[in-house]
Amino acid sequence: MxxxxxxxxxxxxxxxxxxxxxxxxxxxxxxxxxxxxxxxxxxxxxxxxxxxxxxxxxxxxxxxxxxxxxxxxxxxxxxxxxxxxxxxxxxxxxxxxxxxxxxxxxxxxxxxxxxxxxxxxxxxxxxxxxxxxxxxxxxxxxxxDPPATTDPLWEAFFTAAVEAGHHPNADSNGPNAEGTSWSEVTVxxxxxxxxxxxxxxxxxxxxxxxxxxxxxxxxxxxxxxxxxxxxxxxxxxxxxxxxxxxxxxxxxxxxxxxxxxxxxxxxxxxxxxxxxxxxxxxxxxxxxxQDHPRSQVAYAASRPVGDGTLARRPHVLARSGDGPPDLQLGFVAEPIHPRWMPGDEPGFSVVFALMSPDSRGxxxxxxxxxxEPPLIDPAFLTDDGDVARMVAGLRAAREVGDAPALADLRAGEEYPGAAVTSTAVLAQYVRDTATSSFxxxxxxxxxxxxxxxxxxxxxxxxxxxxxxxxxxxxxxxxxxxxxxxxxxxxxxxxxxxx
CATH class of the missing domain: 3.50.50.60 (FAD/NAD(P)-binding domain)
Structure with missing residues (x-):
């Protein structure tokens, strides 16, 4: 041999x-x-x-x-x-x-x-x-690199993130990752x-x-x-x-x-x-x-969004508290229903993920x-602190989704629904909708x-x-x-x- x-x-x-x-x-x-x-x-x-x-x-x-x-x-x-x-x-x-x-x-x-x-x-x-x-x-x-093509939708998301308090960052792969940046892709x-x-x-x-x-x-x-x-x-x-x-x-x-x-x-x-x-x-x-658990806030849109082109898209790295950055926000040109099921109606979603979970699987x-396939247990959200930080991520996603830059596009919050504000109910929504970031x-x-x-x-x-x-x-x-x-x-x- x-x-x-x-x-x-x-x-x-x-x-x-x-x-x-x-x-x-x-x-x-x-x-x-x-x-x-x-x-x-x-x-x-x-x-x-x-x-x-x-x-x-x-x-x-x-x-x-x-x-x-x-x-x-x-x-x-x-x-x-x-x-x-x-x-x-x-x-x-x-x-x-x-x-x-x-x-x-x-x-x-x-x-x-x-x-x-x-x-x-x-x-x-x-x-x-x-x-x-x-x-x-x-x-x-x-x-x-970020794609060279721009799109008004993704530009609006970038502006909304800045309006929500996440400062612009010219290069999140440089010395400082925190803030709102254009995502780089391997293309x-x-x-x-x-x-x-x-x-x-x-x-x-x-x-x-x-x-x-x-x-x-x-x-x-x-x-x-x-x-x-x-x-x-x-x-x-x-x-x-x-x-x-x-x-x-x-x-x-x-x-x-x-x-x-x-x-x-x-x-x-x-x-x-x-x-x-x-x-x-x-x-x-x-x-x-370990894995990054994610969920999303989904919005109905006043008109169809996204044109299916490869355009530069923003992401946000933020903090849930006083420690290092531990939340990532991203954007999808579809209303995402639980659990990660794209809706047919016009809409968009602000996705939030916990980047430093304490849960271990x-x-x-x-x-x-x-x-035979192995038994895979990421143990998502088995640590109560992870749930609390995911709720903080949901609130941060809402602040972006409700920002003025999206006002002419936003027709209302579908999930979890604008009337849902209780921490306990939001925590249950996180558990009901959490998926893997792979x-x-x-x-x-x-x-x-x-x-x-x-x-x-x-x-x-x-x-x-x-x-x-x-x-x-x-x-x-x-x-x-x-x-x-x-x-x-x-x-x-x-x-x-x-």
């Missing part, structure tokens, strides 16, 4: 970065394994078509377990199953979040992982047409440019890089405390390939802990419960799951079958304590030759969408390894 210097498991955002950077060394052979297809549907190229990709063949089609903090609802949990991973089916938004989000990692035991230490890797990953070159990359693979010439297109496609012909799609990793080969390789299923057959240097897990916040547990690396009690031998009792594997195995992180937490899964060099505690390098290593979720920090984590991982 052929061996490689490096095996990268998962060709999502992080995996594409790792495979590209590690194969820059012509003397190092790299295998990139991906369970999904190498050929995304044409819709994936269209920046406006991404909502139609959930539930298709390029989505794992996961759902959560019933959410005790959200009226026992089972929520959709899309994750990309294609070269490029979730970066091929997401909303293309490139937002780093507030620098304090990253400094919190170092404080939590991910020693040396601060905003200052991450900044070179943010810059290495991107190319922007503007911005301060002390903070913004000028020659990276991923193009990130160039009207076409999606995620990690698969930006990193992997230009180097796919390197002789030392092998990309194997439709190949689902089913188990890590671990011998005497060291990871030697990966077993995978392709065309109904199981193969094994070996790593002469390292195996790198980049299967994402759901896939990485799942593969660790299938390989006997995880919470010992859980592994024994599902009938798996315990290779390494690491209690933190699959724990610490889990990923667990259903049984030892590697082809930003899961944290299930292979980086740190030095007993609950950490990887150390600050991303090596799995107690297992030689194995690292994790994707969004799952974040000790805590950032106050922005997670694709940008995932790119930077993978860039930093490659620099640690190579």
């Amino acid at each position: 052929r061996s490689f210097d490096y095996i990268v498991v998962g060709a999502g955002t992080a995996g594409c970065v790792l495979a590209t950077r590690l194969s820059e060394d012509a003397d190092a052979s790299v295998l990139l394994l991906e369970a999904g297809t190498a050929f995304p549907p044409p819709l994936a190229r269209d920046p406006l078509a991404w909502p139609a990709l959930a539930g298709t063949e390029v989505d794992w089609r996961y759902t959560t377990v019933p959410q005790s903090g959200a009226d026992r609802q089972q929520l959709p949990y899309p994750q990309g199953r294609v070269l490029g991973g979730s970066g091929e089916i997401n909303g293309l938004t490139h937002v780093r979040g507030d620098p304090a989000s990253y400094d919190a990692w170092d404080e939590a035991g991910a020693i040396g992982w601060t905003y200052e230490s991450m900044l070179p890797f943010f810059m290495r990953s991107e190319t922007t047409l503007g911005g301060d070159p002390a903070y913004r990359g000028q020659a990276g693979p991923v193009p990130v 160039r010439d009207g076409v999606r440019r995620g990690a698969a297109e930006a990193y992997l496609a230009p180097v796919a012909q390197r002789p030392n890089l092998t990309v194997l799609a439709d190949a689902a990793a089913v188990r890590l080969v671990v011998d005497h405390g060291a990871c030697r390789g990966v077993a995978y299923r392709v065309d109904g057959h199981t193969g094994v390939t070996y790593a002469d240097r390292e195996v790198l897990l980049a299967a994402g916040t759901i896939g990485s802990p799942r593969l660790l547990m299938l390989s006997g690396i995880g919470p010992g009690d859980h592994l024994r419960e599902v009938g798996l031998p315990v290779v390494a009792d690491l209690p933190g594997v699959g724990g610490n799951l 889990t990923v667990r195995l259903r049984d030892p079958d590697p082809f 930003d899961p992180v944290g299930t292979c937490r980086m740190g030095i304590d007993g609950a950490a899964v990887v150390d600050p060099t991303l090596r799995v505690h107690g297992i030689a030759g194995l690292r994790v390098a994707d969004a799952s290593v974040m000790p805590s979720i950032v106050s922005g969408n997670v694709n940008a920090p995932t790119l930077a984590i993978a860039e930093r991982a490659a620099s640690l390894i190579g």
